[in-house]
Amino acid sequence: MTTVSNPLLIxxxxxxxxxxxSDHIVPAIEQLLTELDAELSHLxxxxQPxxxxxxxxxxxxxxxxxxSWGIIGHLMGVKNSPELRTAYETVQPQLVQFANKLSQxxxxxxxxTKIRYxxxxxxxxSAQKRIIESAIKDAELSGxxxxxxxxxxxxxxxLELAELSTKFSNNVLDSTKAFQLRLTTPEEIDGLPASLLSLSAQTARSEGDEDATPENGPWVITLDYPSYVPFLKFSNREDLREKVYRAFISRAGSGEFDNNPLITKILTLKREVAHILGYSNYAQVSLAKKMADSVESVEKLLEELRVVSYSAAQQELKELKEFAKIDNLNPWDVSYWAEKQRETKFNFTEEELRPYFSLNQVLEGLFGLAKRIFGIIITPADGNAPVWHEDVRYFQVANENNEVIAHFYLDAYSRPSEKRGGAWMDDCLGRAKFEQNGKIITRLPVAYLTCNQTPPIDDKPSLMTFGExxxxFHEFGHGLQHMLTVIDYSGASGINNVEWDAVELPSQFMENWCLEKNTLFGMAKHYETGETLPYHYYEKLLASKNYMSGSAMLRQLHFSxxxxxxxxxxxxxxxETPHQVRDRIAQTTTVMIPLSEDQFLCGFxxxxxxxxxxxYYSYKWAEVLSADAFSAFExxxxxxxxxxxxxxxxxxxTVLxxxxxxSPMEVFxxxxxxxPNTQPLLRHSGLLMV
Structure with a gap:
């Protein structure tokens, strides 16, 4: 391999x-695009066809x-900085122009087309045929x-859409980062669990309060999920819950980070794209490469689920109001009273379970499961790969014969100052076979698994909620499909060329195992004593699995x-404005109408x-597949x-x-x-009486 002075050109x-x-980005991408442009013209x-x-x-x-571009995109998600953004935004237009030239x-x-005939x-x-057919379809959809x-x-x-998308994402990150609630008195932290006090004292220290402690504060609450979610669940101060809730729903909704004009612009441009391509709307363009064949067939499936979950969610809200003895429940009260009701109903709190779910124990259980059902062996390989942050882990995956077949990075903890929210899997390297110096080389897949869970605090490891x-498990499922592929053509290996509405199948499938007895007891061990999770907690988790499941499903259907x-x-x-569209849709897809100032779309x-x-319907579409797949094990x-x-x-x-x-239907x-059919999903959600 020749020595390259710019690491992004290796x-x-x-x-x-x-x-x-960051200053490698502009020269690397400009040089790379010049070279690739010449190669493309020559090709x-x-x-030969x-x-x-x-x-x-x-x-x-x-x-x-x-x-090269994959690395830069990855760093934008996990190590965002002003310098990185500037470099990214400088080269993005040239990149889009080249992508257009390539696809058109x-x-x-x-x-x-000649190869096809x-x-x-x-x-x-079949992989080669699908790659060719996909290339033809992609070219047509690319104009x-x-x-x-x-x-x-x-x-x-x-070009405009690429820039708007980046700007939208940055606005959400910046507005999330801009809000902080600094608490200084015992009254203000009433009801907060020890884990949140530790996290918010740690946040306060990182913000300059060097002497902040979990016991004496000060404590800083942010809109990052590990802070925001437990605060709404546990804070006894309704006024502060309201303040944090209103800040969250108005993210990127006004001021310097306002996404409202961007939303209108994005929707207008996507509609225009559809018309230019000869479609009547953008949804048709989107569905042209998905399992679902029309908006009507998607809505038919969603409606099947909506009818069942709407009445369940109505009943759940009624019971919650009765429990709280409040007729007009405010949105910032729902998490709080739902947690109280869950604790009363099932006699445990989510916080009690945290000590049993330290990250290392959870990984042990997850890897044990992967060995049991898929015959793969996962071992730490830290130090064998450069990482972008000291907390990032690196692992090796081997098959039954101990042959290495893949690797993955795990970036588990929340870092609100530089990492976008949510969780995702991305491919670092995809599996492929190619010729190099007269030899056939197999490149093994490498995945990025990114989460935003509670970080280690003081001398404690990362203690996870069951949701985390x-x-x-969800992101690991995506990773498995990327890593366990046996396809040697990069255009169809792993998640490549898998229809978007089927791509959540392996991830949602893996979630089902969290409550499977052997898996749960294999990982739920107290981080200090090593004691296995007491059996009564398993029974309670099982009993509470479908608590508010009608509301949870309805929420996803509302977004879809x-x-x-x-x-x-x-x-x-x-x-209508986009927010008015939301209000109209909310009439039949929410049992609590959003507040008038709710700017949810600005963070979507x-x-x-x-x-x-x-x-977005893909989550539900694939959940039908994943629940049905899990029922094969049941x-x-x-x-x-x-x-x-x-x-x-x-x-x-098959699936992995x-x-x-x-096609995903063929694989399924x-x-x-x-x-597939919808019965297992309704049964798993407790919305179908068996």
Whole structure:
């Protein structure tokens, strides 16, 4: 390998995070795009319409770009800084222009079409066929057929949308960061658990109160989830809960970080994109590459779930009001009284369980489960890869024969000053086979797993809530699909080329195991005494599993219907604002109408700064698949280790292994032997009486 002075131009292997600086970004991307532009022009003029003559060299161009730009995108999510943003925003327009040129290349499009109808087609594996068909579809959705002014306008919009998406995300991060509630008296912290007092004293120290302690304060509450969520649940001060709640729902809703104008602009531009491409709305563009075939079929599934969950949520709210003895419950009171009701009903608090879920023990249980059902062995490999923060871990994944098949990074803790909220999996390196110096090389997959859970505080390890445990299992499920793939073509390995509404299947499937007895007792051990979680807690967790599940499902359906409405029927130049659309949708999808000043949409990064535009329904769509998949294990009996392992291998060899080489429905049918149905999801949610 030749020595490269700019670490972002190495183009292969693990990213050298220790060496990468913000000022490497602009020269690296400018040089890379110049080189790739020349390569693309050469390819357009000289390719042969065959797999080896077109797909392989094009893949080389795409891989080099993905390697460098992927690192920068990753750092924007986990190590955001003003310098990084400036560099990112400087090169983003050039990157979008190159991406447009690549995806709108008529020569390459015609080449792919020729391959599709060539004699070579019959000899292809299914993965190769899917890659070709996908390339043709992508080109069409990227405006390959456009000419003249239409093409210019389309490309201008793509550029604007990329910039707006980045700005939206930064505004949410900045407005989240801008709010702090500093508490100094015992009255102000009444009801707060020890874990939150420790976290907020630690936050206070990082903000300059060097002598802050969990016992004496001061304590700083932020809008970051590990701080915000428990504060609303446990604070006995209704006035302070209201203050924090109102701050949260108004994030990025006004002032210098206002996302309102961006929302209107994004929706207007996406609608225009759809019209330019010949579709009547953006939802149709989005669904052109998903399992669901139309807005109507998505809404039919959502409505099936809504009817059941709406009446359940109404009943849940009625019972909550009766419990709290309050007729007009305010939104900042719901978490508080729900926690009190849950404690009364099931006789335990979420906080009591934290000591049993230290991160290391949870990982041990998770890795034990992966070995039991998928036959893989996961071991720490810290020190074998450069990391972007000292808390980041690195792990190795091996198969039954102890052959290394993958690696992953784990960035578990919340860092509100530089890391965006939420949790996600991203690919660092994808599995692929290619020729190098006359040899066939297999590149093994490497995943990024990112969470935002409670960090270690003082001398205590990261003690997780059960919800944080479920989030870790969820992201690990995405990671498994990326890491256990057996497909050697990068265009269809792992999560590549998997329809978006099926991509949540493995992640949501893994969440089901958190309450499976062997898995739970394998990981729930007290961090100080080593004592296993007492059995009565397991029974309580099981009993409380579906507490407020109607409300939880309805909440997801509310977001899904809203997203679809904004991207299909909403007219940006019509009489309604996006917030009024939300209020209208809320009439049938919420049992507590949002406050008039609720600016939820301004923080809805999934659809305005992520890939979920007209695709948020995917969580529910895939949850139907994942619940049905988990029921295959229930049917053979969760206590029967041999049968579990057998079904686990089948899941591994289909859902986790086949990536985008077949349609998700085909993969699901290979695993389950039939099409999916909604019954297991309703049963698991306690919304269907068996």
């Amino acid at each position: 183009g292969e292997g693990l990213p050298p995070f220790n060496d990468i600086k 357009e003029a000289h390719f 065959t797999w080896k003559g077109l797909v392989v060299p094009l893949n080389h161009i795409e891989e080099r770009l993905r390697w 290349s008529k020569a390459l499009y015609e080449g792919f 060539s004699q070579e087609w019959d000899s292809f594996e 390959v057929a456009l000419e003249g002014e239409k093409k210019e306008r389309f490309n201008q919009i793509q 445990v479920e989030t870790l 219907f809203l997203d679809l409405e904004l991207h299909s029927r909403y007219q940006p130049d019509g009489k 990064g999934h659809i305005f700064a992520g890939g979920y535009s007209a695709g 049917e053979v009996g969760l206590e029967d280790e041999n049968s579990i392992a057998k079904v686990g291998r089948r899941f591994r060899d 292994a086949l990536g985008g080489s077949l 049918k290979q695993f389950r032997g039939r099409q």
